[in-house]
Amino acid sequence: MLLWMLLFFGLPIALVAVYSFCAKPDTGGGGLTAEKFKAGEVEFTLDNYRNVAWPADADLRAVRWKIYWRTLWLALATTALCLLISWPTAYFIAVRASAGWKPLLLLLAVLPFWTSFVVRTYAWMYLLDVNGPVSAFFRFLGLVDENTAVMKTDLGLLVGLVYAELPLMILPLYTSLEKLDRRLLEASADLGATPTATFFQVTFPLSMPGVFAGSMLVFIPALGAFVTSDMFTLGTTLLVGNLVDLQFGRFDNPPMAAAFSAALSVVVAVLLAIALRAGWSTSGEEKA
Amino acid sequence: MSAIGGKQIGLRTATAATYAFLYAPLAVLVLFSFNDTTERDNFSPFRGFSLYWYRVAFDNQQLIASMWTSLKVACITAVIAVGLAVPAAVALGRYRFAGKTALETFFNLPLVVPEVVVGFGTAAFLRFVDMGLGFTALIAAHVAFGTSYAIMVVRARLSGMDDRLTEAAMDLGATPWQAFRTVTLPLLMPGVIAAALLVFTVSLDDYVISNFVAGPDYRTLPIEIYSLTRKGTTPQINAVSTLLMAVSAATAAGAMMIQRAAGRRTG
Numbered sequence: 001m002l003l004w005m006l007l008f009f010g011l012p013i014a015l016v017a018v019y020s021f022c023a024k025p026d027t028g029g030g031g032l033t034a035e036k037f038k039a040g041e042v043e044f045t046l047d048n049y050r051n052v053a054w055p056a057d058a059d060l061r062a063v064r065w066k067i068y069w070r071t072l073w074l075a076l077a078t079t080a081l082c083l084l085i086s087w088p089t090a091y092f093i094a095v096r097a098s099a100g101w102k103p104l105l106l107l108l109a110v111l112p113f114w115t116s117f118v119v120r121t122y123a124w125m126y127l128l129d130v131n132g133p134v135s136a137f138f139r140f141l142g143l144v145d146e147n148t149a150v151m152k153t154d155l156g157l158l159v160g161l162v163y164a165e166l167p168l169m170i171l172p173l174y175t176s177l178e179k180l181d182r183r184l185l186e187a188s189a190d191l192g193a194t195p196t197a198t199f200f201q202v203t204f205p206l207s208m209p210g211v212f213a214g215s216m217l218v219f220i221p222a223l224g225a226f227v228t229s230d231m232f233t234l235g236t237t238l239l240v241g242n243l244v245d246l247q248f249g250r251f252d253n254p255p256m257a258a259a260f261s262a263a264l265s266v267v268v269a270v271l272l273a274i275a276l277r278a279g280w281s282t283s284g285e286e287k288a
Numbered sequence: 289m290s291a292i293g294g295k296q297i298g299l300r301t302a303t304a305a306t307y308a309f310l311y312a313p314l315a316v317l318v319l320f321s322f323n324d325t326t327e328r329d330n331f332s333p334f335r336g337f338s339l340y341w342y343r344v345a346f347d348n349q350q351l352i353a354s355m356w357t358s359l360k361v362a363c364i365t366a367v368i369a370v371g372l373a374v375p376a377a378v379a380l381g382r383y384r385f386a387g388k389t390a391l392e393t394f395f396n397l398p399l400v401v402p403e404v405v406v407g408f409g410t411a412a413f414l415r416f417v418d419m420g421l422g423f424t425a426l427i428a429a430h431v432a433f434g435t436s437y438a439i440m441v442v443r444a445r446l447s448g449m450d451d452r453l454t455e456a457a458m459d460l461g462a463t464p465w466q467a468f469r470t471v472t473l474p475l476l477m478p479g480v481i482a483a484a485l486l487v488f489t490v491s492l493d494d495y496v497i498s499n500f501v502a503g504p505d506y507r508t509l510p511i512e513i514y515s516l517t518r519k520g521t522t523p524q525i526n527a528v529s530t531l532l533m534a535v536s537a538a539t540a541a542g543a544m545m546i547q548r549a550a551g552r553r554t555g
Contacts, residue, residue: 085309088302096299107544112310114486114540116493118510119529122517123313126320166310216400224402227495231517241404248500254412261405268402 052259064243070154071240072267075222078161082169082218083211085162090173090210091203095180106174113167120164121228128156128232152233160228165221169214176210212275220268240264314533321526341523342531351528354512361423361508362491365430366484372431373438373483374476378468380439381446396440398433406433407500414501421503429501430494434487441486445479445547478546485543489536 055061093105112120127134184206188198204211226241235242240260247257324338345351380392398406410429414421453475457467473480495510502508507515509532516525 085306088299089306092299092303103548107541108307109310110544111537111540112314114489114493115314115533115536116495116510116513116529118495118514118517119317119493119533120314122513122525122529123317125517126316127313163309163313220400220402224404226404227514231514234518241402244404244408248408248411254408254415257408258412261402261408264402265405268400272400 051256052263067238067240067243070237071223071225074154074158074161074239075219075225077158078165078222079215079219081158081162082166083215086166086169086173086214087204087207087211090170090177091207094174094177095182106171109170109174110167113171117164117227118231121160121231124156124160124163125231128159152236154237156232157228157237160232161222161225164228165218168217168221172213172217173207173210176207176213180206216272216275219271223268224264317526318530318533320523321530323523323526341527344524345527345531348524350507351509351512354507354509357423357426357506358492358509361426361430362488364427365434365491366488368427368431369434369438369487370442370480370484373435373442374473374480376435377439377442377446378472381443382451395436398436403496407497410497411500421501422506425501425503426498426506426508429497430491433497434491437490438483438487441483441543441547442476442479445476445482449475478549482543482547485539485546489539489543492532492539493536 052064055064089109093102093109097105129135180203184202185198188202189195193201224241226239226245229235229237229239229242230245238246241264244257244260244264247253247260321341322337322339324336324340376395380388380395407429410425410432411421414425419425449472454467454471457471458464462470493510494508495514498508499511499514502511509528513525513528513532516522516528
């Protein structure tokens with residue numbers, strides 16, 4: 001088991017890290033193989049990272065940073081929206097639903113997760129397309145002109161991402177809320193707290209573990225997303241995931257793809273660390 | 289409880305709205321797969337039910353080929369992944385050893401690293417060791433992340449199981465292997481089957497990693513669907529998607545129901 005995982009998961013990841021420091025070879029079409037390493041044809045360089053963070057060309061720099069920014073805010077917005085939409089539903093299933101309904105509701109909530117990402121994203125392609133109902137609605141409101149498909153806007157991407165990731169958020173939230181001790185809520189009401197106060201000071205904080213777990217499960221894929229932008233905008237709008245895909249697939253530049261991947265992973269790791277730290281301190285308060 | 293009960297109506301509406309949001313686009317997708325029209329444009333108004341587009345889909349040789357590839361990969365992956373996961377899950381669940389937490393973290397990593405990175409890394413790695421893309425590559429990569437799911441499911445089942453049964457078996461003279469075979473494994477079975485079904489589903493549905501690893505000669509169903517969408521939405525895609533959804537949903541639901549039923553039977 002360990003061997004397999006090491007081989008087909010651990011090594012690839014390690015390789016990505018190494019590649020990010022390699023210069024693109026001039027021979028053999030950019031592919032890096034063990035032979036090339038042995039033959040000493042591979043140089044090590046920090047150029048890839050410099051290209052990621054600060055490309056020499058000013059236009060490219062602007063484009064790249066726009067992509068980074070877009071990726072980040074889309075991922076954050078997706079996570080926030082998923083949380084906003086899922087929390088009431090998770091709460092309802094965990095706390096309010098009668099025992100008979102619970103399993104069915106839970107099943108229905110989680111089922112979309114087990115369908116293909118491609119299908120879930122495709123489901124919105126029709127609705128968001130130029131001739132689709134959503135675009136027509138936006139046209140009616142005067143927000144877009146005749147030829148715009150909501151699909152091709154950042155908003156369209158947001159909708160697609162939220163929709164695809166939503167089922168991932170519900171289950172962790174539910175698990176966390178299910179363990180909630182109802183008596184705490186009652187106690188809070190007995191002590192004179194309004195429902196709003198109860199929510200903000202008791203219910204929501206107690207669901208924090210679920211919130212963090214769900215947010216992680218949504219944020220990380222959202223940050224690395226590229227299928228949605230590929231399907232919706234056919235490559236006109238790019239996210240960091242697209243950059244990795246393009247560098248490896250079209251430009252045959254594994255080192256650059258690796259650098260982007262590494263940068264992405266670092267961002268993920270940093271944010272994860274922050275979230276875990278915050279999670280520790282919150283749960284610490286609860287136990288106190 | 290009336291102070292909290294006042295939220296009731298708002299909560300129910302919010303929940304209903306969420307489910308509507310979740311299922312409406314899928315419902316539309318399924319509905320239009322039955323559209324009785326021969327126009328490839330997906331926006332012709334709905335005119336009645338027809339299986340025309342399903343016939344078109346089944347006439348599409350590339351599509352059928354990709355379906356078979358997906359099914360084969362998914363089945364093989366499920367078997368291997370579960371085979372690897374059960375010993376790992378038992379080891380993690382039952383024993384303590386040095387480096388256990390690190391190992392657990394490592395096994396959970398595939399679920400946390402963005403798929404782009406995993407896909408690209410695996411493809412680059414395969415090129416590095418000159419192993420080549422294609423069918424074997426697909427299976428190797430799918431097993432790598434499928435096992436993570438499988439371990440989660442089996443461990444959940446394991447933790448709900450009574451250890452004393454296994455101990456009792458050994459007290460009665462069984463060797464650890466015999467105890468495992470005659471007591472633990474049968475009790476684990478629901479979890480094992482559920483895990484297999486889930487790995488099957490995940491493998492069937494996967495796009496990103498498969499895309500990087502399949503190579504020019506092999507396409508899985510999601511890859512095929514994706515390439516079809518490049519030309520715009522058509523009812524044929526709706527038909528294929530509906531089929532894929534039906535299979536995924538059925539196996540996933542089956543897995544979940546097995547887990548629930550088993551959970552109820554074992555005290």
